[in-house]
Amino acid sequence: MQAYVLVLYYSKYGSTREMAHLIANGIEATGMAVKIRTVPNLSTMVKEAEPSIPAEGDIYCTLDDLANCSGLALGSPTRFGNMASEMKYFLDQTTALWLNGALHGKPACVFTSSGSMHGGQESTLLTMLPPLFHHGMMIMGLSNAHPALSNTKTGGTPYGASHVSGARHDQTLSQDERALCEDQGKRLGEVVKKLIAG
Numbered sequence: 001m002q003a004y005v006l007v008l009y010y011s012k013y014g015s016t017r018e019m020a021h022l023i024a025n026g027i028e029a030t031g032m033a034v035k036i037r038t039v040p041n042l043s044t045m046v047k048e049a050e051p052s053i054p055a056e057g058d059i060y061c062t063l064d065d066l067a068n069c070s071g072l073a074l075g076s077p078t079r080f081g082n083m084a085s086e087m088k089y090f091l092d093q094t095t096a097l098w099l100n101g102a103l104h105g106k107p108a109c110v111f112t113s114s115g116s117m118h119g120g121q122e123s124t125l126l127t128m129l130p131p132l133f134h135h136g137m138m139i140m141g142l143s144n145a146h147p148a149l150s151n152t153k154t155g156g157t158p159y160g161a162s163h164v165s166g167a168r169h170d171q172t173l174s175q176d177e178r179a180l181c182e183d184q185g186k187r188l189g190e191v192v193k194k195l196i197a198g
């Protein structure tokens, strides 16, 4: 099986999805293969549960997609300063992978999108990390040598790429936010390549 980096995200309004695809571009620029996967919406009405294959867009992640990756970029919108329940629900189904150490020693990074500038991006990124630590993953942030990290007037944190989408989801990714997404993908891809090469 060809080695790949998994970009796994949840997105309701599209911002985190756009970030996921920019990060994937960065990973591909290193020559690594990428799988982009998402997770379904949650519904309180069981009979309204999502079909197993989405009508459009990226397909849903399986546990095998996660178990067999060589590195992971995990993205979620900021929800009350934390990851979306859809992503948490998916992670809560990974006990078998934890038991057999499927993700142990693999590099991982996180990214998020929030409505407002000070609406909890950092707390979201930092609280997305504990499940990855529990899986024994090696956590990577952004390079603080990247000029966009100092120049950005919106998203971008040392803990991972971020985007401020505005109260009406109408704020597109700034050049700095885009550059940091691609750089995060490149960093991850390069580290994964080195680890695979031994």
Ligand SMILES: Cc1cc2nc3c(=O)[nH]c(=O)nc-3n(C[C@H](O)[C@H](O)[C@H](O)COP(=O)(O)O)c2cc1C
Pocket: 010, 011, 012, 013, 014, 015, 016, 017, 076, 077, 078, 079, 080, 081, 082, 113, 114, 115, 116, 117, 118, 119, 120, 164, 165, 166, 169
């Ligand atoms: C239930 C809920 C909670 C949210 N909580 C926050 C929050 O704590 N801080 C914030 O800045 N934005 C918050 N937002 C806004 C989203 O983070 C923002 O719209 C994000 O860009 C959506 O990402 P998406 O386009 O990938 O769905 C919240 C949105 C929802 C629906």
